[in-house]
Amino acid sequence: MSDALDIALRLGAVFVVFLVLPLVIGQTEHKVMAHMQGRLGPMYAGGFHGWAQLVADGVKFAQKEDVVPAGADRRIFQLAPAVALLPYLLVLVAIPIGPHNAVGQDLDAGIFFVLAVMGVGVLGALMAGWASANKFSLLGGLRTAAQLLAYELPMLLAAASVAMAAGTLSLPGILDAFQWWWVPWQIVGGLVFFTAGLAELQRPPFDMPVADSEIIFGAYTEYTGLRFALFLLAEYAGIVVLCALTSVLFLGGWHGPFGLDGLGWLWTLLKTAILAFGVIWLRVTYPRLREDQLQKLAWTVLIPLALAQIALTGVVKVVIS
Amino acid sequence: MTLAAASHGFLSPTGVEIAFLLVGIVTLGAAVVTVTTKQLVHSALWLVVALGGIAVEYLLLTAEFIAWVQVLIYVGSVVVLLLFGLMLTKAPIGRSPDADSGNRWAALVVAAGSAAALVWVVVDAFRATWIDLDGPVQGSTQESGRSLFQYWVLPFEALSVLLLAALVGAIVLSRKHGAAAAERGAVAPSTPTGPAAHAPGEDR
Numbered sequence: 001m002s003d004a005l006d007i008a009l010r011l012g013a014v015f016v017v018f019l020v021l022p023l024v025i026g027q028t029e030h031k032v033m034a035h036m037q038g039r040l041g042p043m044y045a046g047g048f049h050g051w052a053q054l055v056a057d058g059v060k061f062a063q064k065e066d067v068v069p070a071g072a073d074r075r076i077f078q079l080a081p082a083v084a085l086l087p088y089l090l091v092l093v094a095i096p097i098g099p100h101n102a103v104g105q106d107l108d109a110g111i112f113f114v115l116a117v118m119g120v121g122v123l124g125a126l127m128a129g130w131a132s133a134n135k136f137s138l139l140g141g142l143r144t145a146a147q148l149l150a151y152e153l154p155m156l157l158a159a160a161s162v163a164m165a166a167g168t169l170s171l172p173g174i175l176d177a178f179q180w181w182w183v184p185w186q187i188v189g190g191l192v193f194f195t196a197g198l199a200e201l202q203r204p205p206f207d208m209p210v211a212d213s214e215i216i217f218g219a220y221t222e223y224t225g226l227r228f229a230l231f232l233l234a235e236y237a238g239i240v241v242l243c244a245l246t247s248v249l250f251l252g253g254w255h256g257p258f259g260l261d262g263l264g265w266l267w268t269l270l271k272t273a274i275l276a277f278g279v280i281w282l283r284v285t286y287p288r289l290r291e292d293q294l295q296k297l298a299w300t301v302l303i304p305l306a307l308a309q310i311a312l313t314g315v316v317k318v319v320i321s
Numbered sequence: 322m323t324l325a326a327a328s329h330g331f332l333s334p335t336g337v338e339i340a341f342l343l344v345g346i347v348t349l350g351a352a353v354v355t356v357t358t359k360q361l362v363h364s365a366l367w368l369v370v371a372l373g374g375i376a377v378e379y380l381l382l383t384a385e386f387i388a389w390v391q392v393l394i395y396v397g398s399v400v401v402l403l404l405f406g407l408m409l410t411k412a413p414i415g416r417s418p419d420a421d422s423g424n425r426w427a428a429l430v431v432a433a434g435s436a437a438a439l440v441w442v443v444v445d446a447f448r449a450t451w452i453d454l455d456g457p458v459q460g461s462t463q464e465s466g467r468s469l470f471q472y473w474v475l476p477f478e479a480l481s482v483l484l485l486a487a488l489v490g491a492i493v494l495s496r497k498h499g500a501a502a503a504e505r506g507a508v509a510p511s512t513p514t515g516p517a518a519h520a521p522g523e524d525r
Contacts, residue, residue, distance in 0.1 A: 072414070133414050
């Protein structure tokens with residue numbers, strides 16, 4: 001009985017994190033972007049600095065009409081938001097936030113699970129792009145696919161470097177093996193991983209697939225109401241997952257600097273929050289990359305860097321063993 | 322065979338066996354729909370269901386690592402490549418009546434033949450082998466890696482050479498198109514991009 005209770009509690013906690021953190025990041029994005037641009041952002045909803053803005057947005061989305069274009073492939077059009085969102089919920093199950101087994105489920109091949117399931121999420125954007133029966137949507141879907149194919153490889157290679165360093169594929173196992181000097185040792189891999197992850201989430205400066213000045217909103221052009229909100233939620237859940245993963249793989253997760261491990265899960269949250277702030281900052285700062293620049297960055301910069309990181313990891317690993 | 326079956330209860334299957342069978346039926350159904358549907362993109366999406374079903378089967382056989390690699394490579398990359406190719410060339414919404422090549426019966430014979438060969442090999446190799454679900458996990462990353470690089474390293478390397486050959490072949494094929502078009506000059510319109518098999522970014 002206690003086993004069932006334990007599992008239910010863990011899944012419940014993961015679900016709460018999944019519902020709360022993306023909204024927190026969304027609200028932070030509103031406020032941070034506003035202040036970086038010399039504005040105030042939402043100020044009225046909820047009273048204190050517009051904290052309830054996203055709740056109000058949610059109510060608005062729920063009231064809107066759910067339109068399916070006449071020429072669209074109805075079932076796939078309606079299924080796509082779920083395919084885009086659910087993988088991120090599944091991924092959160094495998095990410096450890098603290099010591100002593102504070103993880104939804106300790107998976108033996110955790111890294112592979114996380115990267116594999118994140119890749120499935122992109123299928124949602126492809127389905128949406130195709131099923132909308134809209135040229136802009138199809139172009140958005142094409143760009144999404146091209147981007148995923150280019151950036152999946154460096155992401156995998158960078159993650160493989162950490163797995164080599166730790167000698168395990170399990171995420172809690174990697175954190176147990178973590179030493180502080182891994183941060184400078186794996187820093188190149190970490191940068192590659194984070195950049196490739198941004199591209200996989202289609203965040204600026206890699207938001208070619210949803211470039212609003214060219215193809216309206218890419219694959220999501222025809223969506224309204226709740227289904228559109230689900231796609232947006234998937235983007236923010238993706239930011240949570242990417243930042244948490246980067247902090248677990250490359251920044252030591254719940255390990256604190258100078259041996260201050262006592263705070264545990266607070267360190268994970270803090271590192272995730274700092275990385276998420278970086279994601280928002282990049283959106284405000286950088287212009288959008290063109291499609292050819294995007295591909296060139298992946299194939300001629302990120303992949304060689306990731307391979308060099310793997311070589312470095314292998315050499316150091318052999319030398320110290 | 323009968324002894325092993327009897328000791329594990331041939332007519333009183335466990336929950337895992339029932340789940341295995343049900344997922345197998347779903348996978349088979351999805352695979353049949355994949356090759357019979359008239360809608361091209363639906364076919365690719367049913368392929369996702371079939372490949373995902375196979376991953377679940379691996380999970381039920383305690384081969385966790387293989388299962389996630391299956392999802393990563395096939396669902397995450399191969400199907401995305403397929404959809405990319407479809408969208409780039411021809412992906413109408415609704416039925417495409419010309420999607421049937423007329424080789425239906427030849428394809429059926431080949432499929433039945435390879436299925437029979439595979440079933441024969443698997444049954445012959447694992448006739449009375451049962452996975453001990455209570456013992457140490459046999460399909461863990463560590464075990465898979467150990468057997469792959471201790472006992473099967475030669476086939477593994479041979480396979481990687483085969484893949485390399487396929488990669489070089491794809492590059493050669495896509496290059497040849499470009500050269501032929503350049504020789505014909507401005508007279509002939511440039512040929513469309515090379516075979517769909519080549520990976521993106523290689524044609525630079």
